[in-house]
Amino acid sequence: MAELNTGGGGGGxxxxxxxxxxxxxxxxxTAMVDLAFLLITFFMLTTTLLKPKAMDLVMPDKDDxxxxxxxxxxxxxxxxxxxxxxxVEWFIGLPGDQPPTTDNFxxxxxxxxxxxxxxxxxxxxxxxxxxxxxxxxxxSNYNNLVSALDELNITGIERHAIVDISPVEIELxxxxxxx
Amino acid sequence: MPRVKIARxxxxxxxxxxxxxxxxxLTFFIMTSKFKADDPxxxxxxxxxKTIVLPEENTATLTVGHGKVFFSxxxxxxxxxxxxxxxxxxxxxxxxxxxxxxxxLPTFGMDIQQLxxxxxxxxxxxxxxxxxxxxxxxxxxxxxxxxxxxxxxxKADVALNGKALLISIKGDKKxxxxxxxxxxxxxxxxxxxxxxxxxxxxxx
Numbered sequence: 393m394a395e396l397n398t399g400g401g402g403g404g405x406x407x408x409x410x411x412x413x414x415x416x417x418x419x420x421x422t423a424m425v426d427l428a429f430l431l432i433t434f435f436m437l438t439t440t441l442l443k444p445k446a447m448d449l450v451m452p453d454k455d456d457x458x459x460x461x462x463x464x465x466x467x468x469x470x471x472x473x474x475x476x477x478x479x480v481e482w483f484i485g486l487p488g489d490q491p492p493t494t495d496n497f498x499x500x501x502x503x504x505x506x507x508x509x510x511x512x513x514x515x516x517x518x519x520x521x522x523x524x525x526x527x528x529x530x531x532s533n534y535n536n537l538v539s540a541l542d543e544l545n546i547t548g549i550e551r552h553a554i555v556d557i558s559p560v561e562i563e564l565x566x567x568x569x570x571x
Numbered sequence: 572m573p574r575v576k577i578a579r580x581x582x583x584x585x586x587x588x589x590x591x592x593x594x595x596x597l598t599f600f601i602m603t604s605k606f607k608a609d610d611p612x613x614x615x616x617x618x619x620x621k622t623i624v625l626p627e628e629n630t631a632t633l634t635v636g637h638g639k640v641f642f643s644x645x646x647x648x649x650x651x652x653x654x655x656x657x658x659x660x661x662x663x664x665x666x667x668x669x670x671x672x673x674x675x676l677p678t679f680g681m682d683i684q685q686l687x688x689x690x691x692x693x694x695x696x697x698x699x700x701x702x703x704x705x706x707x708x709x710x711x712x713x714x715x716x717x718x719x720x721x722x723x724x725x726k727a728d729v730a731l732n733g734k735a736l737l738i739s740i741k742g743d744k745k746x747x748x749x750x751x752x753x754x755x756x757x758x759x760x761x762x763x764x765x766x767x768x769x770x771x772x773x774x775x
Contacts, residue, residue, distance in 0.1 A: 421586035428593035435600030445622035446739050446767035454759045474748070528748040534635075535744035537751065538617035538770060545621050556752070 447541070452553045467516070469523045470509050472502070472540055473561050474532035475570030480540065484509060487560045494568050497539045506547045524552040527561060531571055611678055611705055612636035614743045618773035625767060629734050631724050632769070633717075634678060636743040638750055639707025640717060641680035644724045644736075650674050652727040657719050663687055668694055680707040683716055710753045718757050725761070739767035 466485040473481045473492070480502055481492040495501045506524070513522040526540050537554070544552050565571040614636045627645075634641040644650055654673050658665050661683050665673070669690040673679075681689060685706075692700040708717045721738065728736040738758060742751055758766060 421590045425586055425590050425593055428590065428597050432593060432596050432600060435597065435604050439600060439604045443627070444625045444739075444741075444769050445772050446625040446769045447619045447622055449766055449768050451755060451759055451764045453762075453764055528752065530747070530749050532748045533744065534742040534746040534748060534751050535617045537748060538619055538768065542619050545619070554755075 447538075449541070449554075452555075464523060465517070468513055468520060469525055470506070470513075471525045471527060471561070473557065473565055473570075474526065474528040474536045474540060475565045475568075476529070476531035477570070478536060479570045480536070481565060481568060481570060482509075484513075487558070487564060492564055492568070494570060497536070497543070502540065502543045503547060506543060506549060510547065510549060521551060522549060524549055526552060526554045527557040528554070529557050529562060529565055529571060610634055610636070610741075611641050611680060612639055612743070614741055615745070616741060616769055616771050617744045619768075619770040620773060622770055622772040623767075625739060625769065626737065629728065629732065630737045630739060631721070632678075632739050632741055633721075633754060634680075634741045635746050635750055635754065638746070639680055639705070640710060640750070640754065641678045641705065642708055642717070642720050642724075643678035644728075646728075646731075647674045648731050649724060649727045652731065653720065653723045656723040656726065657683065660719055660723075665690070680705045682706070682709055683714075710750070710757070717754070718760060721758065721763075722761050725763075737767065738763055739769050741769040 466489070470482060470484050471487070475481060478497060480495050480497065482495060482502070482505055483490055483492040493505065495505055510522045514520065524544060526537070526544075528537050541552070562571060611634065614634060629645065631642070631644045634643070644653060651670055651674050654665060654670055663683065663686075665687065669687065672690045672693050673686075676693075679686070689700060689703065692703070708720065710717055712718075725736045725738075728734060740751070740754060758764075
């Protein structure tokens with residue numbers, strides 16, 4: 393869209409005074425506008441993409457005042473032990489009640505187990521939901537913890553807590569070579 | 572019959588107004604965009620399905636990677652007040668220049684004893700100071716440094732803004748759990764039971 397300078401210059405006059413050509417004051421802005429919009433697009437995209445996303449994590453109160461806590465049957469709890477090499481072990485009830493199942497993260501692993509157990513607990517306890525306790529071992533990594541919480545979120549289990557692992561449970565992980 | 576000639580119009584449009592608007596917007600976005608400060612350690616954050624957008628103000632972030640912990644707080648005033656308070660706890664007095672330098676630091680992670688020499692070096696010899704690898708804030712309970720940093724930052728926020736500081740943890744995927752566990756324990760010790768984990772969002 394470059395504009396040609398077609399304004400009537402002084403060229404037409406024959407033999408008259410030599411006039412300097414008047415050049416048009418219009419400047420081609422196309423390239424400038426292109427560049428400006430490109431930069432606008434860049435800044436718009438970068439500003440919105442940089443907002444950090446986060447998940448909320450609520451830990452159980454470590455206070456010693458345990459007067460308002462109600463006992464819950466162990467059969468309603470499912471314990472998930474986070475082991476090394478992205479492996480998990482889970483069991484219902486207290487450690488030793490039933491042999492733990494070694495599982496991995498993902499659709500057919502932990503998620504399936506959570507859905508199945510949640511249904512079972514609801515059936516056997518008159519609609520009460522399952523309580524999940526996550527116990528990360530020293531050899532698990534941060535991603536495992538977030539993945540486990542993510543599975544709980546996907547399966548819609550709201551009652552869950554992160555608790556320190558006990559020596560008995562470490563033994564279980566060691567026995568199955570997940571520590 | 573004479574042919575009807577349609578007058579050809581010039582395709583050149585006056586772009587002055589468009590250009591004006593474009594540059595106005597450009598200026599606005601350049602001014603408002605805040606570039607993310609580089610993390611002191613490379614951190615690959617885990618992903619989670621249901622994320623919320625973190626508020627931009629009133630936040631403190633604990634960056635965790637390679638077993639090191641770094642702390643950063645939003646707000647210059649909070650940082651200045653926090654530095655003064657923590658300095659008092661460890662009987663270190665910072666000069667106004669050092670304070671001014673500290674306020675400009677996006678994030679830091681080192682022993683409090685190293686902080687004063689580091690700030691001095693930043694003032695006198697910034698090139699040399701930049702190459703210094705920050706070792707992370709000590710997590711031990713003896714010197715209790717991370718505990719005090721977080722606590723003073725929270726106090727400063729309450730005193731200056733009257734709001735509770737939102738603490739978030741930005742951890743590396745591969746970070747072993749004990750480091751995260753220690754941080755959570757430190758937060759819980761000062762009754763911070765609710766905090767955020769910075770995660771990327773992912774689809775199902």
